[in-house]
Amino acid sequence: MSHASWLIRIPDVFAPFAPQILAGLGATPRKMLGGDYHLVELADPAVLSESERALFTSWNLPVEHGWPCCPQKMDGFVEKAAQGILKKFGDRGAQALFTGPLLPGAPHPFYKHLATNLRGRVLQLFPSLPVAEVEAQDPSAPTLFCLVGKEGLFCGMRSPREANGFYPGGTKFIRQAAAISRAGAKIAEALHYLKLHQPDLPAGAHWLELGASPGGMTAELLDRGFRVTAVDKAALDPRLDRAPGLTFIRGDVDTFNFKSDGEFDALLCDMNGDPRVSLRQVVRLSAGLKAGGLIVFTLKAAGADTPEDMLALIRAAEAYAVASGLTLIAKTHLTYNRQEFTLFFERAPGH
Ligand SMILES: C[S@@+](CC[C@H](N)C(=O)[O-])C[C@H]1O[C@@H](n2cnc3c(N)ncnc32)[C@H](O)[C@@H]1O
Structure with missing residues (x-):
């Protein structure tokens, strides 16, 4: 029609x-x-x-x-x-x-x-x-x-x-009053958005989080009963000290390695800097995901000034991810995104 x-x-x-x-x-x-x-x-x-x-x-x-x-x-x-x-x-x-x-x-x-x-x-x-x-x-x-x-x-x-959304207008309002950082709203919205495309991950699922400091997203994941291994050069907010389910590794993502294949159910990346550099780490570490494991990637497009520049960046990121064995589930601009997009991938079975 x-x-x-x-x-x-x-x-x-x-x-x-x-x-x-x-x-x-x-x-x-x-x-x-x-x-x-x-x-x-x-x-x-x-x-x-x-x-x-x-x-x-x-x-x-x-x-x-x-x-x-x-x-x-x-x-x-x-x-x-x-x-x-x-x-x-x-x-x-x-x-x-x-x-x-x-x-x-x-x-x-x-x-x-x-x-x-x-x-x-x-x-x-x-x-x-x-x-x-x-x-x-x-x-x-x-x-x-x-x-x-x-x-x-x-x-x-x-x-x-x-x-492209469950609510009229698409926006799910997310309360941020006591949040550790405004990034928390992005993963809360991303998990809500993902329901348009696939069922929720089960409670207890293990996330690898790249670029976690100060920890707004980490807190949202822990609140949902997930386990999180968080990596960042900078410290997490003290409110997350001794949080059950959290392992924090302070250091550079470039030198981080997972212990065994299939260790994680999902990977979240909100690292700042050049998105091509971040995506290389996501692809490298996606080998630590179970087959079918989920990837939520915030593609920061701050340096791209026009829609054409942004599309070129997204096109290149998607092509690289797909060539590396990831399958695109969805891509969108969330209400709580600024000049950035959220891309959802899964690790294709057999990769
Ligand atoms: C936008 S902030 C993340 C905010 C976070 N997601 C939250 O919920 O509060 C980006 C983070 O990426 C981290 N980062 C960027 N490149 C990194 C790298 N190579 N290794 C470790 N951390 C990195 C920065 O230290 C910074 O804390």
């Missing part, structure tokens, strides 16, 4: 390149909504899964039901909107309904509350929807997503995997 009208979200960090990104996707911009959503006409929606430029978009939705209006000034918006949604989607077999504000994290909570009230009312009207929890969605089954903001209501059906 092709849809002419789409909502495409382009993260803040790529906003200066939005016209170029949309043009590369063959999208004709119609309107900006809520800060980082672009309402566009899309000649060929397949670009969202096939074009490498889709990497600069974090979430997408076909707009099958759009109601441009000013909800704040309208009496009975929730009831009218809910009836409209029922009429359009009531018999479409959605697995779930999730609603959200067009301006996520907006200081004014009006649209967040409106989205919650709208969901409540639609759920009363709808034939029962099988899934109530965000992470319980089948990544490949269609969900009804609705976004609401001062520009009106925008709804469509899309599987979470195709949309």
Whole structure:
């Protein structure tokens, strides 16, 4: 099925390149909504899964039901909107309904509350929807997503995997108040994102973490019941002293060696510096992973100034990793990434 009208979200960090990104996707911009959503006409929606430029978009939705209006000034918006949604989607077999504000994290909570009230009312009207929890969605089954903001209501059906996220708009908010570092949010989000593509690792799985200091990511992994061998030239935060399940090796990753093949279930790398240098270490140490073992690699693109430069870096990294026996599972720009991308690989059996 092709849809002419789409909502495409382009993260803040790529906003200066939005016209170029949309043009590369063959999208004709119609309107900006809520800060980082672009309402566009899309000649060929397949670009969202096939074009490498889709990497600069974090979430997408076909707009099958759009109601441009000013909800704040309208009496009975929730009831009218809910009836409209029922009429359009009531018999479409959605697995779930999730609603959200067009301006996520907006200081004014009006649209967040409106989205919650709208969901409540639609759920009363709808034939029962099988899934109530965000992470319980089948990544490949269609969900009804609705976004609401001062520009009106925008709804469509899309599987979470195709949309590139389980939440409306894609963002899972991660509390960072007591975090050791802001990097913790990146692995928390990465593990949530990975559910779009494969089941969770079992508790007790053993991670090798490269570039762990000060330890925000380490703390997140330990919190989930994983074991972690963390390597860094710099010290970890004292809050991680004697943390159960943690082995810390202070030193250079270049000289670190694992003890036996298959020692680790997963490898995480958030080392700073040239991503090509970091990836060489990831590939070398991936021999310490079990076959099918997971790799989460933050590709830092700080030196790349344009989308073309960033794509060239990612292309080269991917080609090198694949030639070295890794299989790409997914690549994305997470909400908590800055000018960096998260690439997920697995160690191919037999390598
Ligand atoms: C962005 S920080 C990592 C933040 C960390 N993931 C967290 O959750 O707090 C990058 C880290 O990589 C480490 N690093 C970079 N190159 C390294 C190398 N060759 N050997 C060991 N550590 C390295 C740096 O010391 C630095 O602590």
